[in-house]
Amino acid sequence: MIEARRISMVYPDGTEALREVSFRVGKGEICSIIGPSGCGKSTLLFIFSGLLKPTAGEVFIDGERVNSPRKDVSLILQDYGLFPWKNVRDNIAVGMRVQGFSEEVISETVSKLIKKIGLEGFEKAYPKQLSGGMRQRVAFARALALKPSIMLMDEPFSSLDALSREKMQDFLIQIWKETFTTIILVTHNIEEAVLLGRKIIVLSDRPGTVKEIVENDGAARSKYRYEEEYFEKCREVRRLVGLKDYG
Amino acid sequence: MVLGIMAEVIAKIGFGRKVKGYILAIIAILILWWVGASLYSSPALPSPLVVVASFFSDLPLLAPHMLVSACRVIYSILLALSFAIPIGLISYKERVDSLVAPFIYLLYPIPHIVLLPMIILLFGIGDASKIFLISMIVFFQILVTARDAARNVSDYYILSLKSLGANEFDVFKHVIFPATLPKILTAMRISIGTAIAVLFFAESFATSSGLGYFILDSWSRADYNSLYAGIISMALLGFLLYLFVEFLEKRFCRWV
Numbered sequence: 001m002i003e004a005r006r007i008s009m010v011y012p013d014g015t016e017a018l019r020e021v022s023f024r025v026g027k028g029e030i031c032s033i034i035g036p037s038g039c040g041k042s043t044l045l046f047i048f049s050g051l052l053k054p055t056a057g058e059v060f061i062d063g064e065r066v067n068s069p070r071k072d073v074s075l076i077l078q079d080y081g082l083f084p085w086k087n088v089r090d091n092i093a094v095g096m097r098v099q100g101f102s103e104e105v106i107s108e109t110v111s112k113l114i115k116k117i118g119l120e121g122f123e124k125a126y127p128k129q130l131s132g133g134m135r136q137r138v139a140f141a142r143a144l145a146l147k148p149s150i151m152l153m154d155e156p157f158s159s160l161d162a163l164s165r166e167k168m169q170d171f172l173i174q175i176w177k178e179t180f181t182t183i184i185l186v187t188h189n190i191e192e193a194v195l196l197g198r199k200i201i202v203l204s205d206r207p208g209t210v211k212e213i214v215e216n217d218g219a220a221r222s223k224y225r226y227e228e229e230y231f232e233k234c235r236e237v238r239r240l241v242g243l244k245d246y247g
Numbered sequence: 248m249v250l251g252i253m254a255e256v257i258a259k260i261g262f263g264r265k266v267k268g269y270i271l272a273i274i275a276i277l278i279l280w281w282v283g284a285s286l287y288s289s290p291a292l293p294s295p296l297v298v299v300a301s302f303f304s305d306l307p308l309l310a311p312h313m314l315v316s317a318c319r320v321i322y323s324i325l326l327a328l329s330f331a332i333p334i335g336l337i338s339y340k341e342r343v344d345s346l347v348a349p350f351i352y353l354l355y356p357i358p359h360i361v362l363l364p365m366i367i368l369l370f371g372i373g374d375a376s377k378i379f380l381i382s383m384i385v386f387f388q389i390l391v392t393a394r395d396a397a398r399n400v401s402d403y404y405i406l407s408l409k410s411l412g413a414n415e416f417d418v419f420k421h422v423i424f425p426a427t428l429p430k431i432l433t434a435m436r437i438s439i440g441t442a443i444a445v446l447f448f449a450e451s452f453a454t455s456s457g458l459g460y461f462i463l464d465s466w467s468r469a470d471y472n473s474l475y476a477g478i479i480s481m482a483l484l485g486f487l488l489y490l491f492v493e494f495l496e497k498r499f500c501r502w503v
């Protein structure tokens with residue numbers, strides 16, 4: 001379980017990014033965080049990952065306070081965080097390398113993952129030679145290689161076209177069903193937040209505060225995006241977010 | 248003949264498509280030179296054909312000088328790299344940089360070549376002082392580039408790696424070094440030119456070996472054919488080093 005307790009973040013230059021943000025995410029749950037641009041969503045994920053210390057408040061994972069990156073937490077950065085100087089294989093392997101897995105284990109795991117994400121034949125390609133969707137899948141594979149119990153994703157699908165986006169959402173659902181990883185997913189997109197998040201945290205304008213927490217039991221069902229309940233939720237969240245925020 | 252050898256070297260290193268360009272450039276330079284020599288018609292500017300011929304007839308004499316010069320330059324560059332790269336790259340850390348930067352700002356703008364008397368007093372007139380002089384100059388060129396490149400590596404990549412549980416050494420190995428390598432290699436290319444220029448200067452005194460000595464000696468004997476053969480050898484040395492850096496770039500910076 002992940003718990004945020006009254007997290008506030010003021011950057012050294014005085015920018016107040018977050019104010020007293022509190023919520024919990026249960027084990028194996030997908031939680032969407034939605035909010036206007038610049039409201040502190042990425043900041044929040046950095047704090048969850050242990051890369052950034054909040055100026056007040058704290059994060060607990062399974063009862064332990066987070067103050068540095070944890071091995072069981074993977075963060076997929078906005079724009080994927082792939083290294084342009086590493087090919088697909090090495091990008092996927094880098095997490096395992098820094099965590100000291102043996103080359104044998106790494107090689108086996110990476111080969112399996114490349115197959116799983118359908119990038120056979122692209123092992124030696126560099127990120128700039130890949131499409132957005134392929135890069136996204138490499139970033140996924142890199143996170144999955146570490147078999148995390150928690151995945152933090154920052155707008156993972158925002159730069160994809162509608163079609164690849166739906167494919168990747170289904171891929172994420174499939175992975176989640178296989179692993180029951182706890183997932184916190186930041187998004188700009190209301191439909192995506194509703195499709196994936198059993199819990200939807202709606203943040204306010206900067207400084208980000210929790211405006212509403214929407215329970216969404218149908219989330220991550222295979223055909224959810226065609227169900228009436230889904231459209232209903234989308235309308236609800238759209239109302240909560242308020243057009244003003246997106247004006 | 249020279250063309251043949253050069254083309255072979257280039258081809259071996261795997262520049263198939265570039266070879267044509269190199270050959271065309273060499274031919275163009277030789278033609279220009281030949282035209283210049285015919286117009287000027289003085290023993291001080293012999294025609295390329297004569298020079299190439301004397302290059303080969305002098306080769307047994309030239310080869311040892313070339314080898315000595317090559318060793319001096321290569322040692323110097325390696326010595327410079329082995330200090331400049333670690334110091335430059337570790338400056339990506341603000342705390343290290345605040346220590347390193349003042350030294351760079353104070354010491355880099357000095358024309359290091361004027362330190363020659365001091366270097367000779369400290370290291371004697373042998374190879375040590377020549378290598379020290381060359382590597383000091385190259386050191387600063389590479390250090391400044393490496394430092395700037397390291398400081399420009401986006402925090403984004405560092406955070407991306409740290410989120411995977413990386414320590415400082417991993418950051419260095421997986422992010423800072425590969426990210427700055429293209430810039431370092433560019434700096435190396437520039438340094439080769441500098442190193443050879445300084446080499447010439449360093450070999451102009453207190454030695455009887457090296458291409459610089461060979462050139463000056465031919466000059467003083469007014470043996471212009473040998474003089475130009477020496478110049479060609481120096482150019483060749485630079486060119487080969489240059490090719491080697493290009494090879495490293497092709498091999499390790501394919502991502503650029």
Ligand SMILES: Nc1ncnc2c1ncn2[C@@H]1O[C@H](COP(=O)(O)OP(=O)(O)OP(=O)(O)O)[C@@H](O)[C@H]1O
Pocket residue numbers: 011012013015016017036037038039040041042043044078206
């Ligand atoms: N290192 C920093 N120093 C100072 N201010 C920062 C820093 N990083 C982010 N900010 C500011 O904090 C606020 C929140 O930034 P953050 O990146 O968390 O927003 P976001 O919700 O992820 O935005 P987006 O939707 O555009 O990705 C913004 O106003 C941003 O300009």
Ligand SMILES: [Mg+2]
Pocket residue numbers: 041042043078154
């Ligand atoms: Mg963001």
